Amino acid sequence: xxxxxxxxxxxxxxxxxxxxxxxxxxxxxxxxxxxxxxxxxxxxxxxxxxxxxxxxxxxxxxxxxxxxxxxxxxxxxxxxxxxxxxxxxxxxxxxxxxxxxxxxxxxxxxxxxxxxxxxxxxxxxxxxxxxxxxxxxxxxxxxxxxxxxxxxxxxxxxxxxxxxxxxxxxxxxxxxxxxxxxxxxxxxxxxxxxxxxxxxxxxxxxxxxxxxxxxxxxxxxxxx
Amino acid sequence: xxxxxxxxxxxxxxxxxxxxxxxxxxxxxxxxxxxxxxxxxxxxxxxxxxxxxxxxxxxxxxxxxxxxxxxxxxxxxxxxxxxxxxxxxxxxxxxxxxxxxxxxxxxxxxxxxxxxxxxxxxxxxxxxxxxxxxxxxxxxxxxxxxxxxxxxxxxxxxxxxxxxxxxxxxxxxxxxxxxxxxxxxxxxxxxxxxxxxxxxxxxxxxxxxxxxxxxxxxxxxxxxxxxxxx
Numbered sequence: 404x405x406x407x408x409x410x411x412x413x414x415x416x417x418x419x420x421x422x423x424x425x426x427x428x429x430x431x432x433x434x435x436x437x438x439x440x441x442x443x444x445x446x447x448x449x450x451x452x453x454x455x456x457x458x459x460x461x462x463x464x465x466x467x468x469x470x471x472x473x474x475x476x477x478x479x480x481x482x483x484x485x486x487x488x489x490x491x492x493x494x495x496x497x498x499x500x501x502x503x504x505x506x507x508x509x510x511x512x513x514x515x516x517x518x519x520x521x522x523x524x525x526x527x528x529x530x531x532x533x534x535x536x537x538x539x540x541x542x543x544x545x546x547x548x549x550x551x552x553x554x555x556x557x558x559x560x561x562x563x564x565x566x567x568x569x570x571x572x573x574x575x576x577x578x579x580x581x582x583x584x585x586x587x588x589x590x591x592x593x594x595x596x597x598x599x600x601x602x603x604x605x606x607x608x609x610x611x612x613x614x615x616x617x618x619x620x621x622x623x624x625x626x627x
Numbered sequence: 628x629x630x631x632x633x634x635x636x637x638x639x640x641x642x643x644x645x646x647x648x649x650x651x652x653x654x655x656x657x658x659x660x661x662x663x664x665x666x667x668x669x670x671x672x673x674x675x676x677x678x679x680x681x682x683x684x685x686x687x688x689x690x691x692x693x694x695x696x697x698x699x700x701x702x703x704x705x706x707x708x709x710x711x712x713x714x715x716x717x718x719x720x721x722x723x724x725x726x727x728x729x730x731x732x733x734x735x736x737x738x739x740x741x742x743x744x745x746x747x748x749x750x751x752x753x754x755x756x757x758x759x760x761x762x763x764x765x766x767x768x769x770x771x772x773x774x775x776x777x778x779x780x781x782x783x784x785x786x787x788x789x790x791x792x793x794x795x796x797x798x799x800x801x802x803x804x805x806x807x808x809x810x811x812x813x814x815x816x817x818x819x820x821x822x823x824x825x826x827x828x829x830x831x832x833x834x835x836x837x838x839x840x841x842x843x844x845x846x847x848x849x850x851x852x853x854x855x856x857x
Contacts, residue, residue, distance in 0.1 A: 405730065412727040416713070423715040423753075487677055488711025488769070492728035493701035626679060 409494045413502035418509060420479070427475045431514040435468035436521060443525040457526050458587035462543070462580065464518060466573075469511050469547055474568050476507055477555035490625060500552060500621035504614070507548040515540060528591075536590045539603065543583030546610040550576055553617040557624045579613070582606035628653045628777060628808045629674065634683035636669050636832075643669045644832045646683070651825070653776075654806040656799075658819035658840075660848065661829035662856040667812035668707075670829070671781040674810065675705045688776060701729065704775035708785040710766035714755035718746050718765050721754060722772060729773040740768040744794065760791035767795055771802065778802055780811040784818075796822070816852065820845045830855040 421427050442460045446453035480486040489499060519533060519540075551572055558567035573580075586602040629651040636644040644666045651657045661667050672678040674685065676696040685692040687699045712721045722737045741747040744764040754762060763786070770778065778799070784792050799809060799822070813819050819826060820840055828836035828851060836843075836851065 408730070409728055412724060416716070416724045419720065420713055420715045483711075483714075484707075484709040485711055485713060487707075487709065488725070489728070490677060491675060491700055491703075491705050491711070492725070493697050493730075494728065495697055 406494065406498055409492070410498055410502045410505070413489065413499065414505050414509070417476075417502070417506035421506075421510060424479075426479075427472045427510050428513055430475055431468040431472040431510070432517055434471050435464040435514055435518045438464040438467065439518065439521055439525055446526075449527050453526060454591070455588075457522075457528070457591060458584050460526070461522060461587060462584050465511070465515060465540075465544070466547060466576075466580065468514055468518075469507075469544070469551065470569050470572060472510050472514065473507055473548065473551040473555040473572075474558070474565065476503070476510065477552075477559035478564065480556075481559045486625070496622040496625055497618050500618055503552045503556070504545075504549050504617075507552050508545055511544045511548055512541075515544065532591055536587055539583060539586040539590065539606065542603070542606045542610055543579060546579035546583075546606065546613055547576055549610065549614045549617055550579070553621055553624060556621070575613075578609045579606065582609065628655070628688060629810065630684075630686045631674070632684045634670070634673060634680045634685055636666075636673060636678065637681050642832055644673075644680070647829075647832075647834050649827060649834065649837055651808055651810055653808055654803065655825055656803050656809045656823045657811070657825040657827055658823035659810065659812040659827045659829060660814070660816060660819055660852060661812075662852060664831075665829040665855070666832040667829055668781055669832075671705075671707070671779050671810070671812055675703060675779050676700055701773065702775055703777045703779055704770035704773070705779045705781075706763075706766055706770040706783045707781040708783075710754075710762045711769065712754045712762060712765060715753060717751050717753055718757070719750040721765065722768060725769050725772055731773055736772065740772060743798070744768045758788075759786050760788040763787050764791050764794060767798060771798065775807070777808045777810070780809065782812055782814070784813065784815065816845060816849050820848060828852070828855075 439460065446456065490496065522528060523530060523533065554571045555568050558564045558571060561567050582602045582605040586599060586606060589599045589602065632648050634644055634647045647670065659667050659670065669678065673680050674687065676692065676699055679693065688702045690698045692699065716724070718741060719737065722740065726737055738747065741750050744767060746761060746765055754765065757765065783795055787795065803809060811823065823840050826836060826838055826840050826843055826848065827834060835855070
């Protein structure tokens with residue numbers, strides 16, 4: 404058995420199931436758009452206060468919507484014990500983690516592709532404002548989905564799964580959230596670019612650490 | 628083929644299995660009987676690598692359960708009362724997914740299996756639209772897709788209609804004829820006594836009987852189960 408083919412098979416299955424059900428993407432989109440709309444009502448268009456808060460608004464929308472998507476993604480696998488079918492296949496369980504992270508990143512990017520243009524309209528931004536920020540967006544999404552895929556798998560096996568996931572996930576993700584919001588603020592400000600390297604290095608570093616640790620732990624969180 | 632030595636499993640203070648030891652040879656058909664909570668499902672979960680034993684050793688096809696679980700999984704087929712099927716995918720897509728996970732060619736094996744379980748005409752239909760019996764038949768196709776040398780069946784007849792149960796029994800007979808080892812848990816004493824070559828009985832996580840089926844009478848087995856339940 405080729406491990407890469409197996410990982411790809413799981414990703415393709417996840418995407419196919421989502422294309423049929425659409426419950427992850429729709430729940431994430433609705434939540435993300437509501438967050439953006441509410442903040443849009445709060446600030447005057449073009450105000451400096453708005454400009455300063457945009458990074459926070461953006462990441463609140465992405466992370467909270469992502470939390471919802473990660474929760475749905477794992478709960479779906481545990482409904483009718485479908486995850487056990489995958490666990491019975493001849494693949495090392497850590498590779499299932501890689502497939503799950505990739506699927507979740509794809510779902511989150513799908514949501515972001517729709518949310519970003521809405522942000523441009525709501526918060527008086529330009530496309531050129533957002534272009535340098537796409538790399539940071541990917542790194543933040545990867546780190547959050549990486550940790551979230553592990554914790555959502557853990558929380559999906561508990562009774563209070565809806566509460567358990569954000570309680571576990573957000574404190575652990577603080578370094579990623581901090582680095583992502585700070586990098587975004589620096590990039591959108593475009594005046595103070597001195598610190599950007601430090602924040603991006605921090606983001607890459609925490610992404611790498613979290614992904615490796617979660618990869619090694621995934622087998623144990625599936626243990627009964 | 629299956630070697631189990633002093634396997635124990637506990638969940639907190641609850642001792643689900645205690646020092647279970649037995650061997651099942653190649654081509655043997657062993658039935659595990661026991662009342663609810665006796666430890667049958669826990670044992671099957673351990674042997675299918677879904678759960679780790681708290682202590683003890685087990686090997687399947689010579690592969691150590693803890694060290695070579697990936698190798699073991701390519702040699703076993705598992706069917707339980709859960710179908711492990713994705714309701715949003717069609718019957719064909721479900722089998723194609725598992726076929727690719729086992730690294731086997733998609734055709735003609737998948738189509739042939741769908742014929743065998745009588746679902747070829749519904750292969751493009753979403754599993755969500757299937758009855759419980761149809762889902763179990765498809766689940767059986769999933770379990771034998773990679774032609775496993777060992778079949779682990781955990782109460783496979785639960786919730787099946789007569790047609791689906793007959794189909795499953797025929798498939799188990801065919802598997803035995805092809806020298807497949809079968810380990811099945813069931814509450815159906817009559818079925819186990821008439822079909823299995825070996826009877827294992829669990830009571831409160833302990834093995835209380837391990838005998839060839841022909842050495843036991845149905846009445847004796849039923850009485851033991853009634854006694855263990857009281």
